[in-house]
Amino acid sequence: MSKGEFAIISTGEVACGYYPERTHLEIASLVGYKAIKDAGVNKNDIDAVIGQMSIMGNDYNTEVTFGRLPEALGLKGCKNSQLVSAGGGSSHAVRKAAEGLLGTGAAELVLVIHAQKFSDFTPGQLAEGFAKAGCDPEWEIPYGMNFNALGGMIAERYMYETGTTPEELAAVCVSHRKWALLQDNSMQKKELTIKQVLNARMVATPYTVYMCNLLADGGSAFIMTTGERARKLVDKPVYLLGEGSRFSHRNLTKAKDLTRLVNEPPAMDAYHQAGLGPEDMDIAEVYGAYPANIVMFFEAMGFARRGEGGRFFREGHTWPGGKIPTCTNGEALSFGHTGTGVGTALLVESVRQLQGKAGRAQVPGARFLIENCGGGAWMDAHMSILGNEIP
């Protein structure tokens, strides 16, 4: 991908939360419909559909694999249909798949759709499903390893090495919640305080229930094309300006440094390609799913020195109206965790912000931002710079 070669022209999203009456295909259809309407294109001009894999929903994945989306959406000009997954890193993987189609001329307009329905499962099934997503079946799961513990172990080590306090980690949840209150589609609708976060029921030390993400039904979609074509189709295309990626591990025991993981090198790569730096960013859309990861990645993006990110959140610099608005949809912790779709929701929110369509959460005059994603037990890190102009 070269700077500005590809762009996203539209988005679609549904409310995130507990919606047992809404099926997987209904979510996918709704977000697809919205993304097409938002772009103002003829549905039959969409010549490729990428379904992002649902983390739990084998029947839906099978349906998508075998062409349900282009048929249900009536995409008469569709030439390519596929299912793509890299877990939580999927919002990057789907872009790469779309770039492949667009860059080789196999497609001109690519519709990407994510849908997730967790309300089909019991809490126990979800705990088991997520353990498998993040933990090794031979070496970890037999010991009772679970996803919240993965996050907790990172947090304990991060606090030990940097002196970051539980209050500072709780401040991340509070900052997220302030943004979620400005989002019509977010799952959480009530104010939150640091005291509430820390006094809540302990789940996996040091994380209380408010510090663990909320599994939710939801979905989002976007349409991607070349930068050149995007300019002809919409007033404000959002360009992909720079990116960086690293793979680190499957088992968290193989991550060399739990308190850094591998986020700084790809962030620097992304800035370098875009020809921009942290000081040029109007927004940080950080996907970490747990407070310590969010602070760590925020630091890797260059917004605070190591160990000072937590204080930054606590001082309110990440809030609406703050120095660097962060996670403007409320992220997994407040908007809701839709499996592989957390990064996709942040990407969709990124596009809305840069198109001036973010409603009450709109950061005035936003031009550039950084967003990230990663899958499994933070197995990889993908950083991207987006902008509504090519600098």
Next chain:
Amino acid sequence: MTIEYGKPLPQAQKWSKTFWEGTKEKKLLLKKCKTCGNIDFPPYLYCTECMSTEYEWIESSQKGTVYSFSTTYVGAPPAFAGEQPYTLVFVDLVEGVRVLSRMVNCDPLDVRIGMEVEAVFETATDDVTLVMFRPVNSNR
């Protein structure tokens, strides 16, 4: 036995069977490359550093330090719900590899990063013995 156990058991790969045979004899075996000396944990088909297929199983000292930990109070997978709270630990073995395990013989509130620990072998079924860790000098 397996049915009574009721929790997920490790399904050994061809290259890890020796490890699980070792735990039944209270040995913590590590797969060491004969060409470059790298220890792979978890073990894989070949040495993940140099691709050599020449290896030997060495006996670990069974000692290490806690790199990090987390105590699960709620939300464990159903098979482990009855054991809550329990403390998961990352242990850096003296041999230089990190393993994930469970802390035993220690109050969850007493677990600390840097704590010295040693392996304890806990029989799960006739076929499987798991490796847990306890504080060094704990009498058990």
